[in-house]
Amino acid sequence: LAPGASYQFEQLADATIGSQQVEVARSMVQEIDGKVRIAHDLLSACAAHVEGETFDQGGIQAWLERQDHLLPSFSEGLQVTDAQHRVIASLGPFEQERLEKADYAFPLTEANRLVSLPFESLSTPNQPAVAQTVPIQAKGHVWGYLSGAFDLFGPRYLGSYSGRQLRQEGYFSLTAP
Numbered sequence: 001l002a003p004g005a006s007y008q009f010e011q012l013a014d015a016t017i018g019s020q021q022v023e024v025a026r027s028m029v030q031e032i033d034g035k036v037r038i039a040h041d042l043l044s045a046c047a048a049h050v051e052g053e054t055f056d057q058g059g060i061q062a063w064l065e066r067q068d069h070l071l072p073s074f075s076e077g078l079q080v081t082d083a084q085h086r087v088i089a090s091l092g093p094f095e096q097e098r099l100e101k102a103d104y105a106f107p108l109t110e111a112n113r114l115v116s117l118p119f120e121s122l123s124t125p126n127q128p129a130v131a132q133t134v135p136i137q138a139k140g141h142v143w144g145y146l147s148g149a150f151d152l153f154g155p156r157y158l159g160s161y162s163g164r165q166l167r168q169e170g171y172f173s174l175t176a177p
Contacts, residue, residue: 035157036132039073039150040114043134046070047146050136060144061089073156074148076122076129079106080136081145088144093122106131106147121151128152 046067060080068091070078077092087105107116109132121129131149135142152158 032157036114039148040132040134042070042073043132043146043148047134047136050138050146064089064091067091070148073150075151075154075156076106076131076149079147081105081147083143083145085145106133106149109133109147116149118152121153124151124153 050063064078064080067078071092074092077090079087079091080089081087085105085108107119109116115130115132118128118130121127123129129149129151131147133145133147136144136146150157
């Protein structure tokens with residue numbers, strides 16, 4: 001009788017621990033998703049303010065430089081591309097990379113997702129970064145795109161989780177699709 005009761009107790013304990021881990025992971029995912037959505041909403045609101053204005057290339061760079069309040073959320077920098085996705089203005093760490101490599105641009109975000117696939121961070125080499133892209137509308141059509149990118153392990157996103165463990169031996173992992 002004792003081995004049977006012990007086995008049932010172990011099964012129940014494992015199920016309880018498993019459900020607790022799922023709840024911890026779920027709350028973390030919701031928190032991170034919320035941070036990503038807030039960053040996306042910041043970009044969208046910024047892009048919406050452009051509607052109705054007309055810019056030449058120098059004017060776009062000047063406008064982007066006035067958006068430096070976005071840099072705390074987008075540690076990799078910001079870029080504006082035209083409708084053909086050619087970079088026409090940039091700000092932050094990305095700007096230097098673009099000046100050194102004329103064709104360098106953030107990876108595009110697919111239409112059905114908020115963020116791009118991970119790429120190597122410019123501000124922290126060997127760390128993953130992602131970009132978000134929103135359209136800039138003018139007179140009912142898309143004339144360009146505003147993109148912002150951030151280091152996933154930066155303090156605003158996953159930085160607070162980098163040293164955390166689940167109990168004694170558990171850990172968190174982040175995987176790309």
